[in-house]
Amino acid sequence: MMNIEEIQSLIPQRYPFLMLDKVVELKEGELIRAYKNVSINEDYFRGHFPNTPIFPGALTAEAMAQAACILLKKSIPDLDATLFYVTNIKIRFFKVIVPGDQLHVMIKTIKMTRIGGLFETQALVNEEIVAKGEMTFACK
């Protein structure tokens, strides 16, 4: 329901740091679901790790944060924020993510305001939870 052009119109991140490919569901003020396709072509696999490519947990968190930014911007349309800063994050990782996986990010709003928001976050691969937690970010 939201392609890459629309995603880029809402968040400032760009290559090599755009961690979402498609948004498939968005309920303003409530939740968002988005996908990130993990490809062996991505540059960080050269070092993370040599001969054992594993998608970095920090980038799973980044995908979650980017989805939450889109949810915030769509929920508060007149919000003129252009930058987002993570201020708190607590995520538990359950399984590794590897090239070929499709990362399914699900974000639910805990509290959303014009200065930022708190979100419940989950990431799934093949409908199995690979990471979950909470994050807070500020926007300016």
Added chain:
Amino acid sequence: MPDTRKDNLEQELREIIAKIVEIEPERITLEANFVEDLGMDSMMALEILAAMEKKYKIQVPEEKLNQLKTLKDAIKLTEDYLK
């Protein structure tokens, strides 16, 4: 609000705040200013507000966030919206 319930509310809120700000609960006196005395920022205040809403099943409007400056304020806001 009866005194016992108010005491419990004070203690519960003190523990919620201590956990979020990661400081000893004893430092959170009724009058200690979240920013000046406890080193809190606006996003921590937002986390406290969200934790209050979850714990007491209340809804506090965003504009009340700038009234949340001390434990005493947190108690008053909770009481106001529990009514």
